[in-house]
Amino acid sequence: MVIIFLFQFLLLLTAKAAGFGPAIPSYQERCNPTRCKKGQPLVSYPFQLKGRQPDDCGAKGFDLSCDNKNQTVLELPTSVKLMVKRIDYVNQKIQVYDENNCVQNQVQNLNLSASPFLFMSDNYYYSRLRNFTLFNCSADGGLDDYSFNDNIPCLGGQGFYIQYVGYDYNPFADLLNCRKTIDILNVPEGILSVKDKKFYFNWSEPACGLLCEAHGQGCRPKTNSSGIECFNRAHKDQTRKLLMISGLTIASFILILGAIGLFWLYHLHQKEKQGQRKIEQFLEDYKAQKPSRYSYADIKRITNQFKEKLGQGGYGTVFKGILSNDVSVAIKVLNNFKGNGEEFINEVGSMGRIHHVNVTRLVGFCADGYNRALVYEYLPNESLEKFIFSNEGENRFLSWEKLHEIALGIAKGIEYLHQGCEQRILHFDIKPHNILLDQNFNPKISDFGLAKLCSKEQSAVSMTAARGTMGYIAPEVLSRNFGNVSYKSDVYSFGMLLLEMVGGRKNIDVNVGNVSQVYFPEWVYNRLEKGEELGIKIEDEGHSKIAKKLTIVGLWCIQWYPVDRPSMKIVVQWLEGEAENLSVPPNPFASKDEMKIKRPINRELEAISE
Known part of the structure; x- marks a missing residue:
């Protein structure tokens, strides 16, 4: 993009130097001096040649035209037309004559007071x-x-x-x-005594003669104000020279750009080869794991040439497929040239270690040249997002009991990732879209493209860039002022997900009727703190308890500082317990000054290199 911008900038400069100008023509281009025919006077500012130049090329009252013989004609008020012999732009006078050598025949219609001209002749100068x-x-x-x-x-x-x-x-x-x-x-005085063609008209304004024309410069009206200004007329030889220089400059730049493009393609090719070698080395070490390896031809056969598309994500497209034993699968075909293979290795390496009822099972993978794909178990009810954010009129309502079961299942899945594997797995993208539902609406965590592996003894990880989805990213992922990045970052994302399940909407919704409800977590916290009802349409008292429990747990999970958030093990215990045993957490929406007094920064967690 930078190279393209530089090329366009250089092209604009050279085109401007050569006189081509921008897409909107300049005054010089629109009002280029012209004449009725060869041998006739050259017409430029303050005159304007009607039919050959735009109306704004001349000053008021300086109208010239071409007759049917292409002779130059000066039009004066009212209905007086005189032939133009010569125009002296330096001395600001125009020599005219009557075609029939009888100017007195038009004198009755002459009204010089309505024109910018004064009469001149050999015997009369500025006559009254x-x-x-x-x-x-x-x-x-x-x-x-x-x-x-x-x-x-x-x-x-x-x-x-x-x-x-x-x-x-x-x-x-x-x-x-x-x-x-x-x-x-x-x-x-004197115009009636004219007996030859030697009489003139003189003008005083605009005063281009002494100011511009006497110095070999052109004259034009100022763009943004009244008055005139001078400009240099480029000579034809200078124009040709500028065009030659511009052409050579552009040609040289195109050659350089081509060389840079070839180098860049070579760099991409080498990078892709390096990523491919990295993947092959990883897969060689991964042979003992259960997931099967498929060729790209197998993937096309399983998906019936990618016939049924299930969805589109940032890292690839998901298609439905059928294995040889009539088992349905979901196949995510990863985008080509996306990173150096890190997302692919993350997903295969993470999910190959996972065997949990609340985590999507990886059936197999494809790493065939530049083609990469991941084969998962097929979950018919798609994502949780389609149920908690369903449009009005869609029959996708989940009962509060089922929402509670789903929330508990997700919590158990995340707790397993943090504590149940050989290495701790941090997901970094917990959100409704990445929670899939099987035929019995049991939740399964999916999409481990952003996951990171670390030792269970490690309390924090360092990150070179923020990862995740806005609205679910923990504050410390965006700014280390709130603490180090750790497994508590997944706890924050889970808390935001819980609150969206309770509210049945995005946490930030500018379309709600009440302005105070735009940010749902803060609104619902204020109601809890005042001892008010949650303000959600719930008829059954048991359902109200479930909603209150999910809300309180969610608010504990979204505390700004990681050390104030519970672990997922505690979250599971809270969700399995009674709502009456839960206390309302501290206000996570306090002002920054209050948070600084309350909590020191970057404590307890030691950063570990990525």
Whole structure:
């Protein structure tokens, strides 16, 4: 995962350097300078070429377009369209002309006050806006030479021409041969006298010219605020160079990644071979034990090609099988490449030593190359979990007498693991899912993949990492501040299991109606301490005694410090005795400060290396 992350990070950096950018295009990519056709002005910010660039590529009022001849057109308010000859981004001016060489024909619609532009020409620079009157005069008469007027021949018909009069025209001008045509308001002084194509528009904002363009830089709007900013334009040669460097970098990295991948595969192969040798050595020493050894072909035959799946666990999948003598078995096929074979050896080594009515019997095993499987006796009623956590409407209720029998059977099984074998076996994963029920609902402890073996004289074991299932793991397994890991860790898990049997639900249930009942163990302890009923629907008084006994024993088992918990031998005695003889345990849910005062840390138990 780390290698993949590094590769993606490097790829992102090189792509960014080469100008490819992220999945969402950058401003430069979306608004790349363009033109209507070759020979036409290049269009970039603050202008925007409609139809060729997105609408947000230019500033307001700087709209350009391409006509049907692919000529560049400037659009001005209102409905004024002029052809663009050249754009000077440094001096911030655009040279325009009328296609018919008669810009005065559009002057009536011109409204520069609504645009960012000012009129410029060779004779007029930043000209003021004025009002004018146009007259249509005959060719043989009209305004004299002192009336500050110019002829506009392109507006007249045959035999006539147009003259205009400004607001300061000569009042003695001869207008007898003229006819007033139109008043034109707020147009630049000088635009009516334009007789060639040499006139310009100038803009002051955005001020990209001196700030950016004069220094050879591009200009663009700021992303998260108003205003503009400059950026460096990458030269084509620089871009090609960056692309070449990026390609070589990625290729080199792929080669390195390939080499690392091959090495990693080799490492996995060697690790698996080492695990296989470890298993073979263990099985060689294990020949004298009873469980039979099967080939992988036998496993496929017994399970009818893995036809009936019973369940799925963290370490493998369980299938139903039939032996040659028509005996049903449950076969757990372990995941390939899972650890170094430790779980397999734990399970076979532990269960091969166990012969107890409350522990699942190991019938055989398979260690055929990389294929590993465990063959158990088949238990038709599956796990205890499906009965104590059954959904509403499912008829899976167990009587309180049967729950008591199951609890006592589990306790006897764990007590046997701790004291009845040649070596003490610590299960480390006691939970309802790992308690299987036979046809008579007798409990059997299963799944020894996390188990550890130690001498009976050893009071504690050390662990390199926490093992078990959250909700059932003892506090000392997660933090040595509560004590050393020992057989008392299984006692804690058993206590949590007992409380779930009493409550008929997970100990932590956020779906309950009352917030105070979310954590069931603390809620039920508070009721016991106050002398109240358990708050569980029980009609028979005898059943109430059973529930109270299971609850008190469970609360003793989940004390935070291992030395405060009873051994499983004492737990069996309590479960076989009367509820009246049991006292309510100390509060296991006291604050941390209270626990520190009450109990010293890491006492009495000596850690032993794993």
